[in-house]
Amino acid sequence: MLTKFQKNINTNFPFLQKAKILIAVSGGLDSMVLLDLISKTKIEFAVAHCNFQLRNDESDEDEDFVKSFCKENSIKGFFQKFDTKQFAEDEKLSIQVAARKLRYEWFYELLATENFDFVLTAHHLDDQLETFLINFSRGTGLDGLLGIPSQNDKIIRPLLFFSRAEIETFANENQLKWREDSSNTSDKYVRNKIRHHVVPILKELNPSFLESFENTIQNLNQAQSLVDDASRIVYRKVVEDVDKQKIINLNELLQLSNYQAYLYQWLMPFGFSAWQDIYDLVEAQSGKQIFSEHFRLVKDRETLIIEPKSDKISDEYFINNNQSELNFPLKLTFCNVSNITISDSKTIFVDSDALKFPLKLRKWQEGDYFYPFGMNGKKKLSKFFKDEKFSIIDKENAWLLCSENQIVWLIGKRLDDRFKVTENTQTIIKIQLV
Structure with a gap:
């Protein structure tokens, strides 16, 4: 031995x-x-x-x-x-x-x-x-x-x-x-x-049962290697990795005659076990969710999204007028500038006099509306999310920077027109998502 x-x-x-x-x-x-x-x-x-x-x-x-x-x-x-x-x-x-x-x-x-x-x-x-x-x-x-x-x-x-x-x-x-x-x-x-x-x-x-069983295990391992190879090949066609999310394209998935087998292979490592519920989720309405210990699986239109469960965080954070940065739950920086430089989705320039401190950082709520920069009139956030094709998870992760009850910025997406810099602006504040 x-x-x-x-x-x-x-x-x-x-x-x-x-x-x-x-x-x-x-x-x-x-x-x-x-x-x-x-x-x-x-x-x-x-x-x-x-x-x-x-x-x-x-x-x-x-x-x-x-x-x-x-x-x-x-x-x-x-x-x-x-x-x-x-x-x-x-x-x-x-x-x-x-x-x-x-x-x-x-x-x-x-x-x-x-x-x-x-x-x-x-x-x-x-x-x-x-x-x-x-x-x-x-x-x-x-x-x-x-x-x-x-x-x-x-x-x-x-x-x-x-x-x-x-x-x-x-x-x-x-x-x-x-x-x-x-x-x-x-x-x-x-x-x-x-x-x-x-x-x-x-x-x-069978007196040689253990030896026969050992051969069976070897054969099963070889079969598993074939399954793993097929799973990896199909995964590249059907699943997109985006940050911490894995997005399964249902249109591509449902073209496979044995799509349930692939779902099993992909989801099992994340601790999911309610397989019939998962298979039913494919045909369910958007918003339905299934949880494992550390992950959740969400049906969102034509996709299934796997992502880690998020830690619970406070609903509101406040920024005072002498505060130059916020480090949690997002990192935002605030500074006075003399003129507008290049703006992008992570940077806005606002009229200081239009702001009422303390500013508030919060999640969106049903009924919220704002005046999207570059558009005429107000728009409900729910309608904006739909037009911009936000996923359910995108909406959950959306943060608003507010002045009193008015939305200043749908962070990372759109400035509110009421706070834009005009020719009458005396002090410009640059706000940046870092």
């Missing part, structure tokens, strides 16, 4: 040879074998152990076991206790999801604070099979059938090619010690039910 493990490192993870790594060690069979294998290489490593305090004294005994092992073998160790039950309750998560979240957040914190390059975990082929069956039973796309990736960002799983039987054989041959997790014998969790009742039947039906 050691030879096979070293070959796997050299072939798939050669960068680990010069890296500084953390090994996630629970004290169980799998992680103690991974620790032993890595110790037989020249890779620099330390140990990270999580005590989730879910099994009373047994959790503390696991921690003590790993601490003692590290001390006896002069291995640097990092140890962390978590109040997992309280965290799960506060965040409204299952215990398993809460433990996973706590675990990986702490790992990434250690990577940053202790200058480690990667974290190695001891997931193996049987774990891969169980994950595949869990996802399959719940309904999933191709990505869910791929199971656990061998590398996910800074997390690397070098034992995925090994069965639990191989790992146990290696441990016994090398007289390794480990701790048994009593919760592994319980059928409380779905994973354990699959491990104890489903997988044995599959192995009974």
